[in-house]
Amino acid sequence: MSHYPVKNMKSAPLKIAVLEPCLEVKKNVVRDVLYGCWCGGKRIGGATVPPFEQLRVATILQSEGHEVVFADAQAEQLSIEEVVSRIQGAVLLIISSSVMTINSDAKYVARLKERIPGLIVAAYGSHPTFRPEDTLKKGIDFAVQREPEWVLRDLAEALSAGKPEEIYHIKGLAFFQKDSSLKINPHYPYIEDLDAIPPVNISFLPKGVEYFNPIVRNLPYITVSTSHGCPGKCSFCTAPFFHGAKIRMQSAKKVLDDIGYYLKAGIKELYFRDETFTADKSRVISICEGILERGYRFSWICNSRVDTINEETLRLMKKTGCHLIKFGVESGNQEVLTAAGKGITLEQTRTAFNLCRKIGINTHAHLMLGMPGETEDSLNDTLKLALEIKPTTVTFGICTPYPGTPLFKKVLNQDSSIGDGSVAAAMESLHVEGEFNHLYSSVNSAMLKHTLKKFYRRFYLRPGYLLRSMLRIRNRNMLRNAIIGGLNVFSFSTNKKEG
Numbered sequence: 001m002s003h004y005p006v007k008n009m010k011s012a013p014l015k016i017a018v019l020e021p022c023l024e025v026k027k028n029v030v031r032d033v034l035y036g037c038w039c040g041g042k043r044i045g046g047a048t049v050p051p052f053e054q055l056r057v058a059t060i061l062q063s064e065g066h067e068v069v070f071a072d073a074q075a076e077q078l079s080i081e082e083v084v085s086r087i088q089g090a091v092l093l094i095i096s097s098s099v100m101t102i103n104s105d106a107k108y109v110a111r112l113k114e115r116i117p118g119l120i121v122a123a124y125g126s127h128p129t130f131r132p133e134d135t136l137k138k139g140i141d142f143a144v145q146r147e148p149e150w151v152l153r154d155l156a157e158a159l160s161a162g163k164p165e166e167i168y169h170i171k172g173l174a175f176f177q178k179d180s181s182l183k184i185n186p187h188y189p190y191i192e193d194l195d196a197i198p199p200v201n202i203s204f205l206p207k208g209v210e211y212f213n214p215i216v217r218n219l220p221y222i223t224v225s226t227s228h229g230c231p232g233k234c235s236f237c238t239a240p241f242f243h244g245a246k247i248r249m250q251s252a253k254k255v256l257d258d259i260g261y262y263l264k265a266g267i268k269e270l271y272f273r274d275e276t277f278t279a280d281k282s283r284v285i286s287i288c289e290g291i292l293e294r295g296y297r298f299s300w301i302c303n304s305r306v307d308t309i310n311e312e313t314l315r316l317m318k319k320t321g322c323h324l325i326k327f328g329v330e331s332g333n334q335e336v337l338t339a340a341g342k343g344i345t346l347e348q349t350r351t352a353f354n355l356c357r358k359i360g361i362n363t364h365a366h367l368m369l370g371m372p373g374e375t376e377d378s379l380n381d382t383l384k385l386a387l388e389i390k391p392t393t394v395t396f397g398i399c400t401p402y403p404g405t406p407l408f409k410k411v412l413n414q415d416s417s418i419g420d421g422s423v424a425a426a427m428e429s430l431h432v433e434g435e436f437n438h439l440y441s442s443v444n445s446a447m448l449k450h451t452l453k454k455f456y457r458r459f460y461l462r463p464g465y466l467l468r469s470m471l472r473i474r475n476r477n478m479l480r481n482a483i484i485g486g487l488n489v490f491s492f493s494t495n496k497k498e499g
Contacts, residue, residue, distance in 0.1 A: 014160040015067045017087035018058040018094045018204075020051045021108040022073035023101060029074055031096060032223045033273055034125070034147065034242070047213045047485070048075060052223040052273065053148075054096055055200035057124075060149055061094075061156055063198060070204035075211065080108075084115045092159055093121045094152060097135070099403055099425045102127040106138035113139070122155060124148035126238050127422065130404030132174035133182055134420040143174040146242060147228065149197060151188050190243070194228065194250045199258040202265050213271075214485025215364060215393060217299045217323055219477055221269035222262060226250045230275035232305065234328075235341045235372065235406040236399055239275050247279055252286035259296055270300045277302035278309050285313060291320040299323050306352035307344050314359050324392065325356060326364040332385030333378035336371050341406075346385065353389035362392035362472070369455070370399045370434045370448045372407065374441035383455050392472070396455045397431030398448050400424065411436050457494070 023029050032052040051072055062068040071078065071086050078086075087093065093112065097105045102123075109121050121141045128135045128143035135143040144151050151172035158166040167173070172188035191197070202222060210219065229247035230239045250258075262270060278284050301324045302317075309325075317325075327349070331337050334346050356363045367382055386394055401408040403421045411418050415436065418424055424435050434448040443451075459465070473479050 013065065013067050014092065014156055015069070015090045016061050016092045016094065016156060017069045017071065017090035018054055018061070019070075019083065019087065020054055020072040020074050021095055021101070021105050022078060022083075023104050029101075031074070031098075031101070034225070034228070047215070048211045049213060049271070050202075050205060050211050050222050051096070052200065052225060054094075055202070055204055056197065057094060057148060057152055058204050059198055059201045060153055062201060064153055064156065066156055066160065068204075072206050072209070075209045076206050080111050080115070084112065087112075088116065090116075091118075091120060092156060093119055095121065095123050096125045097123045097128060097140075098126045099131070099421045101426075102135060102138060102420075102422050103426060106140065110139050120159070122152065124152070126242065126402065126404060127420070128174070129242060130238070131420045131422075132184055134422070136174065136176055136182070141175060145172050145174060145184075146187055147191055148172075149191060190246075190248065191228065192248060194226070194248055195254040197250075199261045200224075202262070202267070212481075212484065214481040215301060215324055215326075216269055216271065216481070217475070217478055218268040220267055221271060222267050223271045223273045224258065224262070225273050226255045226258075226277070227274045227279070231279050231308070232276070232328075232343055233341050234330075234343075236368070236402070238402050238404040241404050243275075247276070249280060249283060252283050252290060255287050256290040256294060256296075259291070259298070260294065263296060263298055268298055270298060272300065272302040274303060276305050276308055278304040278313065281308070281310070281313050285316060288313075288316040288320045297321070301326065303327075304352075305344065306348045309352055309355065311355055311359070314355055314361060318359050318361050322361060324362040324364060326366065327352060327391075329365040329385070329389070329391075330368050331371055331374075331378065332367075332381035332383070333374075336373050336378050336381075339373035340371050349385070350389060353391060357390065363389075365389065365391035365394045367394055367396050367455075368399045369396060369451055370437035370441050370443055372399075372440045374399075374437070374443050376443060376447070379443065379447075379451055383458060386455070386459055392469075394459055396452055396459075398434040398452060399437060400431060400434075401436055407440065411439050414439050453494075 020031065030047060030049050032049040034053050058068050058070045069087050069090060071083055073083050095105060113119050122144055123135060123140045124144035129145045132143040132145060142155065151170065154170045155173065158170065171186050174184040177183050227247060227249040229243040231247055233240050299321045302322065303326045306327050329349055330342055337344060353363055365386060367386060369379055401411045401421060402425060408421060418436060432452060434445040437448060438444050469482055473482060
């Protein structure tokens with residue numbers, strides 16, 4: 001068990017390492033969103049992403065005058081010795097962690113601590129937020145709750161100044177004290193002025209590393225986030241409980257200024273990872289009009305909800321370079337959607353996908369199997385809807401209970417063996433196994449695992465789909481994406497042993 005480490009604090013300047021740990025279970029891991037890692041492996045076409053939130057933290061700490069070392073050990077596939085060499089001399093190590101990665105991350109951190117005595121480790125993300133004590137018991141020194149930007153800034157400042165008494169009162173921190181008692185400070189207020197957050201310093205990104213992503217049209221690309229929160233209240237998602245009930249957004253001017261910064265740095269495509277980029281139509285219109293006025297030329301992707309778009313806005317988005325929108329479709333059965341608190345109708349889904357197809361914007365549909373109230377018939381409804389709405393790409397995944405959600409609380413009340421959720425949701429089996437789905441649906445793990453791969457084959461291996469995919473190819477990168485991404489999905493869907 002770790003406790004609050006006072007002895008290693010030094011006066012300024014403070015050397016800080018911001019690290020993306022390397023998970024050995026899968027080569028590609030998507031870990032760019034604020035609350036942690038969501039997926040990995042061939043099921044998502046081998047996609048990788050620049051670790052945006054980690055870059056944001058590194059940029060903020062650097063702007064505060066600290067010496068910051070950034071390492072994406074996952075992307076570079078760095079050995080532990082190579083990581084130690086890069087971060088040697090750092091007093092504070094910062095990682096992002098989630099229920100999906102916390103056990104692997106903790107083991108990784110333990111290996112670093114063995115080689116760098118006195119290293120202080122702070123972790124932020126979903127698991128440190130919703131299971132702070134469990135996170136600390138795994139060897140993490142500080143669990144940062146909710147939004148980490150200003151919490152980590154204040155922690156670094158206190159360490160730099162050598163003032164341990166200040167750390168005891170920093171909002172948003174949880175840690176074990178010298179007597180091994182747990183201290184969880186009050187939450188840091190949600191960040192209201194997101195315009196105060198600087199664009200990320202992309203020079204932190206590893207040289208010579210290309211973040212492959214089959215949905216990205218032009219390289220290099222970067223993921224960004226221009227808002228915190230989501231208008232949805234889905235029972236299976238941590239976002240609304242992580243960010244609070246109110247969605248907060250950067251101003252259109254701030255978004256446009258940051259776009260200009262990234263374009264000047266050589267970025268050719270932006271992936272807006274906001275939970276719902278289109279939540280405020282007027283802001284989307286202002287951003288698009290600003291893109292046209294400033295003469296920005298780039299391609300872009302965003303996340304959306306099917307109930308937040310209309311034809312006028314979509315046409316403007318298309319005109320400014322939007323080529324793909326990702327939607328959380330989840331299920332093809334209305335009763336299942338209602339039971340999960342999704343807050344959308346099947347008709348809204350059909351309308352959204354028809355509009356995008358009419359205007360010429362590609363679509364991606366996220367679909368889940370084994371949701372609350374799921375039956376064998378509702379599973380078939382989901383496949384039927386996927387074939388009907390004709391998304392450009394889809395991902396199917398098995399619904400997994402995450403700490404911090406109503407769904408997890410329901411499972412925990414019925415079966416305490418789920419513990420802190422970190423085994424059931426571990427990357428080795430994430431979205432491809434269904435250990436607890438029988439507690440809230442009438443489908444079991446064996447059926448879900450079989451159905452998952454069957455749906456992948458039924459959707460992607462249709463001759464008509466393959467032909468349309470080839471006809472969409474416009475450049476060399478898109479051809480490569482189709483080949484690599486397609487082979488990954490084919491391998492996943494046809495390999496009985498592969499997770």
